[in-house]
Amino acid sequence: MYVYVLNDMAECEIGYILQAFSMEKLLKNGTKEFEVETVACNKKPILTLGGLTIIPDRAISEVDFSNIAALLLPGSSAWGSEDNQEILKKAQECLRNDILVGAICGATLALADYGILDRFKHTSNSLEYLNFFSKNYAGQDLYVCSNSVSDRNLVTANSAGSLEWTKDILKNLNVYSDKKIDAFYNYYSTGDAKYYDELLQ
Structure with missing residues (x-):
C-alpha cells in the first residue's frame, strides 16, 4: 500500500x-499482509503541514501501480501544483484496475478537478467547497454529505472524517474481520478500554 506524500x-x-496497519502484526499473531510505503513525485524531502520532514521511499516512476493494494492521498494545500498531476493520472488508472484509492480533504478537490468524482459517489469538505474551488467538477449529483463515503474502489472523506475513512478502507481491503474493525473504530471514537480488549482477542 502506498501513501502519497506532498508538501503541506x-x-x-x-x-x-x-x-491500523502498524497494529496488523500484533493482531494477526506475527503475520503482516500489508506493507506501507510512501511515494512522491520525486525523492526530495517534503515538509508536512505540521512541520515534519519526510523522505519518500519511492518516486512515482519506481512504482508498478498495477500491482499495489491501495493508493492513499492525504489532504494538502499543494494539490494544485503541476508536480502532483502525475499521481492523479495513476489514481485514475488504479480505479480502472479495481485498485482501492482513498482520498481525504484537499485530495478530494484534486480528484474533483481531474474529473474522477464525476463517476463515483463521494464526499468532501462540503459541496460548496468543490463547486467553489474546482473549475471542472461536474459530480454534484453524486455528492453525499457524510464524513466518509465508499463507492466501489474509491473512498473519500472530509477533513473531520479520518477515523470513518480508515474504517471504510479497512473494510474494502479486508485487513481485519468486521468485528475487529468495529472494535478499532469504537476504541478510537470513545476511548473505552473494553474495545481495545476486543481488538486483542
Missing part, C-alpha cells in the same frame, strides 16, 4: 490508517 500535507489525516 496534513499528516494528522492519515494517522488512524497508519495506526
Whole structure:
C-alpha cells in the first residue's frame, strides 16, 4: 500500500490508517499482509503541514501501480501544483484496475478537478467547497454529505472524517474481520478500554 506524500500535507489525516496497519502484526499473531510505503513525485524531502520532514521511499516512476493494494492521498494545500498531476493520472488508472484509492480533504478537490468524482459517489469538505474551488467538477449529483463515503474502489472523506475513512478502507481491503474493525473504530471514537480488549482477542 502506498501513501502519497506532498508538501503541506496534513499528516494528522492519515494517522488512524497508519495506526491500523502498524497494529496488523500484533493482531494477526506475527503475520503482516500489508506493507506501507510512501511515494512522491520525486525523492526530495517534503515538509508536512505540521512541520515534519519526510523522505519518500519511492518516486512515482519506481512504482508498478498495477500491482499495489491501495493508493492513499492525504489532504494538502499543494494539490494544485503541476508536480502532483502525475499521481492523479495513476489514481485514475488504479480505479480502472479495481485498485482501492482513498482520498481525504484537499485530495478530494484534486480528484474533483481531474474529473474522477464525476463517476463515483463521494464526499468532501462540503459541496460548496468543490463547486467553489474546482473549475471542472461536474459530480454534484453524486455528492453525499457524510464524513466518509465508499463507492466501489474509491473512498473519500472530509477533513473531520479520518477515523470513518480508515474504517471504510479497512473494510474494502479486508485487513481485519468486521468485528475487529468495529472494535478499532469504537476504541478510537470513545476511548473505552473494553474495545481495545476486543481488538486483542
